Each structure stands twice: as C-alpha cells, then as structure tokens.
Amino acid sequence: MATYKIAIDTQGSDKGPATIVQGALMALAENPELSIVLFGDSQVIKAELAKAEYDHDRIEIVHAPDTITNYDNPMEAIFKKTDSSLVKALQALAARDDLLGLINAGSTGALIAGALRYVPAKPLRRPALAAILPAAKGGFTCLVDTGANIDCTASMLVEFAHMGSDLMKQCYAIENPRVGLLSNGAEETKGNKLVKETHVLLKADAELNFVGNIEGTNALSGDCDVLVADGFAGNQVLKNSEGIAKRIITDIVVYGKKTGNPEIMKLVGYLMSIYDFNSLGGAQLLGTGKPIIKAHGAANADSIKNTSAIMLNVARNKAMFDGKDHR
C-alpha cells in the first residue's frame, strides 16, 4: 500500500530517543497508511527497534550522531551542528518530495531558526507557533501565536490570522475559517492598544472571515476556528488552560481515591483524553514551506503517537486541498 511518509527527529527531547522511537512504533501500528523516517543515532534507534515487531518497509533510519539541546544557542547550533538530527531532518524535508512533514520535540528556538534556514515559505513569512486545541462544541481551535513572537505589532497579528486560516483550510478541511481576536471583552471597544489597532486591520481584511473579539472565558468555546493573540497572551491562554485542567483532574483523582468509586476513575480517563495537553500533540509551526510540528519537550510515547496521527491527517487533508496525492 502507498503510504504517507513523515520525518521524526528522535533527539533533543527531555525523555530521550527511546521514548520517541516507541511513540513512532505505536503510531505505525495504529495507522497502516503511515511511514516514518527516524533521524538520530542509528545504533540507539536500531537497539530500540530490535525490541519490537513492526513492518520494516514503513521505517527508514537516517543516521545523525549529533544533538541540538536546549542549552545550545539556536541560531549558532543550526549553522554549526550540521551533523545533528535536526539539521539532517530539515535538510531532508526540504530536499525530498516524499517527506510530507517533520515532528521534533527538542529546542523550539532551534526548530524555528532551522525551519527559516532550510524550509522557508515562499514568499518568506514570519514563523509563529499555533496550538490546535479541542473546542467545546467539537472540532478544533487554532490558537496563534503561543510563544514564538512575544512582542508583536498589529501587522504581525494580521499575518498570524492569515497563516492560521491557511492551516485550518489546508490541513483541517475548514472551508472559511472564522478568525477571532483575543481581547479582554467581546465589544469592539475593548482591548489593549495592540488589540484595538489589530481589530481595525482584521475588520478591513477582505480575505479573512473575521468574527470579532473573543474574551478569555470563550477562548476555547468554539466561537472561532482561529484565535489570534500576541505570543505573550497566547502563551497565557495555552499554559493556563493546561494548568487549570491538570489541577481539576488531580482534584478528581484525590476525590476518587477517597470515595473508592470506580466510575470516578473512568471519568478521569475520559477527561484526560480531552484535556491532557501533553499528549494532545504539540504546536504546529506556521510560516514554513512544509508542515512542522513541535511536540512537547516532555512528550511521552503516547504524545508522539498522537502527534504522528495529527501529521498524517495534515498530509491527507493537504492532499485533498491541493488535489495532489503525495503518497
């Protein structure tokens, strides 16, 4: 069977390459249409693969002995560590038509710098990080930017709106994505200086389906498909949602242990499947020539499995969108 092929960088994550390889194998087992190219130390990868049974035709290894870590200067590392798994993976993504996307769980800064260097969008765009979050009414909300651009101008936020819209169209098959602007109130008059300026620009932009300001209470209510914010505010929404969800689930676990009711523990599993942001699959890098997903630094095997499934979905939808099947 023809498969969709994606690249996974096995190095640079908190939990090490073995965890990443385990996640990749789990993804292969669940998705017969998927193939994976693993970048990293081939000995380490082979040792991990040897422990499992899998379809050898759907795994390829590209040896890259060096690792870019969070302690490296991102820009310097991208130019100097040419034997690193990240640089090798980005170079391959740019050069190989059969590679449809890349997953990396290492340094965000290096990934962004490297994407700009090796897989830039044409025309060149400013990279941003989007989180694809579960919306209350089903479906997903693309929150952009979640932290790649901390100090922003209004024109940058308009760029985020366009990139987010493109992503939801091309990769999530949403025809006319509704764009919302994160503010401190739904009214047009609400917002800080940046939001007020951006509101005017978004409203005047005929290419966007702008639905107005969205306040924090409704950030993930499903009132928009793309939620635009500067990287500082977007980071608050992302991390705060994660923190509150984790806290409530912890409270429920404690309560469940006290009552000993098995139904409460089943509920915890159900809530984790929706609100465990770590295993949800990470952030999509926007403004690049090909899809790139930044998985959580602390991603476990489950998270890598989920991220791979998302990337597969992106590849499939992109095929529908541009009418070319990339398998």
Added chain:
Amino acid sequence: MATYKIAIDTQGSDKGPATIVQGALMALAENPELSIVLFGDSQVIKAELAKAEYDHDRIEIVHAPDTITNYDNPMEAIFKKTDSSLVKALQALAARDDLLGLINAGSTGALIAGALRYVPAKPLRRPALAAILPAAKGGFTCLVDTGANIDCTASMLVEFAHMGSDLMKQCYAIENPRVGLLSNGAEETKGNKLVKETHVLLKADAELNFVGNIEGTNALSGDCDVLVADGFAGNQVLKNSEGIAKRIITDIVVYGKKTGNPEIMKLVGYLMSIYDFNSLGGAQLLGTGKPIIKAHGAANADSIKNTSAIMLNVARNKAMFDGKDHR
C-alpha cells in the same frame, strides 16, 4: 453582640435588588458577627425583607432612589447621579467610621471612578482590580490587575505588587506575601518588554518579597501569594481559568447524566464549591481608602452571601493587623 458593619449596594446588578437583598439575608443568617447597611430603593428593599425572618438590629436601610447602570458614562454618573445608591454608599463609606467596607455588583467603571472621588487612598493611588483566587495548595492567590488598567507601564505593575502585598498582609493575615510576575516562562530572561522591565524593578524593591516569574501553567499553583500582571494579561488568566473550569464541569455533568452514577453528581457539587468563580466572591478594588469588593455583575444570592463573608473576614483581619477592633 458587637458586630462588623458593611455596606451593600442593592442596585445596578444584572439580577436586580431582590437577589442582592436575599444574599445579604443569607449572609446575616450564617454570620452572627455581621451587620449590613443596604443602599437602594427602600420600598423595594422593605418588600423583600418582609418575606423573611431576620435580626432587625443587624439591618439598616439607606434610601437612594436612583441607579447607575452599565449604560451610564461612569465619570459623568458619579458626578451627576448624586441620588444613586452607589454614590450614597460611597459617601457613607467615607463619612461613617462604623462602615468597614462596601460591596457592589454594578458598573465596574463607575465603582472605580466613584471610589477615587469619594474614598481615595492617602496618599492617592491608582485603582486596580484584584481577584482572590483559590490556590492549588490551599489558601489564596491575589491576581492583580484583572482588568482595571489595560495598557500598563512597569511602574504601574510595581504599584500593583505593593497594593496586592498590602491586601494580603492586612486582610488575609499573610506575613510576608510572596510576589510573582506573570510571564511566558519562569526564567528571568523570559517575558515581553513590559515584563522584563518590571522584573528588574521588582527584584530591586527591598520592600517586596519577589519570588520571580510565574508561567501560566502555575498561575494558581500557590507558588506566590500575589501574582502581578497588566490588566490585559491578568484578565486572560482570570477569565480563561473560569472558562476552562466551567467547561470541564459541564463535561462531567453530561458524563454523570449518561452513567446515572450519583457519585458523579456529588463530585460536581464539590468542584463547583472550588471552581465556580461566579459564586467565589468577586474582585477586590485596590488603591482605595477602605475595602471595596466588586461582585460579579451576574452575582446570584449565594455569591453575595460569599462576598459578604469575605468582607467580614477582611474587616476581622484588618482589626488584627492595625490593633483596632472596628466593631
């Protein structure tokens, strides 16, 4: 018995004066040390009081026929609507030594303008809105500012830190409040321009117990007693926490109905008692001469009851702090 006396404005809220009066009566029933002065239309108040049994010695009515609404220009209303319940209540708070604090569920803008006009701090301070939120490890975190000051400078954030510290010392009996700065990462180098500037100032301020940057994930983890943010970012944390909590609880209700397990519904009640921000008690206005709490515009009777209990606690702790019993 000597009681602590607080003022409650019965007008201007979404649910109308009857709800506010009901909440006041519930507070009196639960707190024998509390007395309440109700400001508003005396006929409406008396009609509501006539329906209940209560200790007449602990209720006083001050007639004020006029109402300030959310449609009024705040500044104009404060100067022109001198027969409104809010202006009467603020004037009384300033003039009467026996009144220890004020609760209002109406226009935030008018309350802030009115507090500055009638009950200013000496020396004059910039008003800010603090939310007193339940921290993960027990106790409370004072988040300031939650929306009174949307565009801020670093020196404003330092002022928020001082006012928040004073509040936690005087009203919540915390000896040396830990001050955190909301940022997009715990590291000193993280933050937007405003946060980086503020970090330097807070670190250099010998009067504050500054513990560094706090990221969104840990906003309510209990790692600090006062969490400082500009009003835009603080508003996101407050409203986003509220939105996520409400959404998860709604999910649990749906799940509980499906399984029909009574333990799940008991769990919902338990979670609501912690995470129902509407009934938690509203925001404390800082930078005023006497304690003022802004209850939620949509506050129900339960919320007014809880807010009154918080105000009673504030009055009691303030008595301990300054060594004067104000009963």
